Amino acid sequence: MERTSRRDARARVVGVLAEAGAVSRADLARRAALAPSTVSAVVSDLQAAGLVVEPAAPVHPPERGTVGRPPVLIALHRKAGVVAGVDFGKRHLRMAISDLSHQLLAERHRALDADLPAREAIVLAQRMFKEALEAAEVSKSELLGIGMGLPGPVHRPSGELGNSTILPGWVGINAANAVSEALGHHVEVENDANLGALGEWVWGSGRGVEHMAYVKAATGIGAGFIVAGQPYVGAGGTAGELGHTVVDPGGPICRCGNRGCLETFAGGPAVLAALADLHGDELTLQDVVRLAQRGDTGVARAIADAGAAIGTAVATLCNLFNPQKVVVGGDLGAAGDLLLDPLRESLRRGAIRSAAEDVVVLQGELGERAEVLGAVALVLGRVVA
Structure with a gap:
């Protein structure tokens, strides 16, 4: 005993x-x-x-x-060992290696072609994984676990990405099994917004609170939750699909099959489409943020409109969840108060008074690294002797 x-x-x-x-x-x-x-x-x-x-x-x-x-x-x-984090996005692949004291030993980033098939992306991850281990000067035998993020709902029973993901090349693929086989170690897969929440809660703007939501505003719009000091993903792993909140039942058809989802008004493609007549169709979201910060009033208006639409959905989130903080990240989150001030105003209008008074809306501290650091944190939270 x-x-x-x-x-x-x-x-x-x-x-x-x-x-x-x-x-x-x-x-x-x-x-x-x-x-x-x-x-x-x-x-x-x-x-x-x-x-x-x-x-x-x-x-x-x-x-x-x-x-x-x-x-x-x-x-x-x-x-005592090391852990790894992997973050697949629509146009990027990130990787990080950390020891158990939370010291980062190596980070890697690579741009990807949009909609790269899963098998090709996994081959690139395999190469980057080897590079990261070499840079960190660790062997695979020291690895205790790997966490991985994907932009879409990860259905827990099947391990597959739902069809609302922005990575169509991954639909129907058991991501955990495929990447585990490629990297030669068990991989735990989670939705990227859930990992963004975890990353900001452990290392960023969410530190010190028991209840927070993270909103990733990028190509898609997703949310991740920390409830009573623990990540919350729902019964099947699909909690937080904020981008598929219907804000206009008569609005445009969304890739998920519904009409008028938030993403059709405030997701990356919607923002870029609104600016196509002014700036052509070669803009990226990073370009949009840079132009707005340099004083382009038309681009700033497009970002503000997206912030106001997101704020309407976040107001409902606050009424239901009552978080202490809402942390905003993703490519659009990099716009700071250009996005957040309209978001805050919509939240104040749409949320009940007590919920609006309880919450603080902040820009994420970790920027584009939030999800990969959340993948590291996911595995750190599973380590036992």
């Missing part, structure tokens, strides 16, 4: 350290729901084995307003 109890305590301590990064012993005891004396004994064992260290500098900055001498932090040593 004693051996089992000690093993369970060790698993809890390692799991908390992997999920949280560097923490104080007091915080570790609280998060692991263990007595301080038990935590002290487990940490001593881990230190003796060289698996726990006191980092020279905290992985995360101290919370604003803290005074006095900061507590001594502990973290898992590099030799």
Whole structure:
């Protein structure tokens, strides 16, 4: 019984350290729901084995307003293992390798052709994975897990991407199985907006709250949720399809088959189509943001219109969910207040007063890295001794 109890305590301590990064012993005891004396004994064992260290500098900055001498932090040593994150987008592939103290060891990014077939994208991921491991100077044997994001609902029972994804070449493919086989290690797949929420909650604008929503405004529009300090994906993994909220039943036909979905008014293709007469059809969303920030009033109006439409849907989200923060990322999220001010105004008009007063709308801190860092965080949250 004693051996089992000690093993369970060790698993809890390692799991908390992997999920949280560097923490104080007091915080570790609280998060692991263990007595301080038990935590002290487990940490001593881990230190003796060289698996726990006191980092020279905290992985995360101290919370604003803290005074006095900061507590001594502990973290898992590099030799405890590493994890990887992969993020497939419509036009990009990102990868990151992290140790269990949340220190990033390598990152890679590659532009992709739009609608690249899944098999070709997976071959590129295989090459990038090898490059990232070499850059991080780690071997595959040290890898504890891989998280992966895809832009669309990942149906948990089947492991397949739903037909509302913006990656038509992946529909009907069991992404986890295909990428696991290519990388030679088990891969856990999740919707990219869910991973964006996790990334911003662990490392970015969502730190320190129990209830938050992340809105990824890019080619598609998706949402991810943190509820009571835990990611929430719904019964089958498809929670957060904000872009397919119907805002006008008589509106344009959406790729999901419905009419008037939010994405048909505020998704990337809709924004670009609205600007085609002014700027041609070669614009990207990154171009749109740059033009707006340089003072192009027509482009700024298109972004504002998208923000107002997204805000109407986010108002309903706040009425139903009542989050403390809504963090906005994605290519359009990079426009900052050009998108967020109209979004906030629509939210205030559409949400009940208490829900509107409870929430703060913020730009994401992690930018285009939110989803790949969320993929890393997904696996960190699964690590046990």
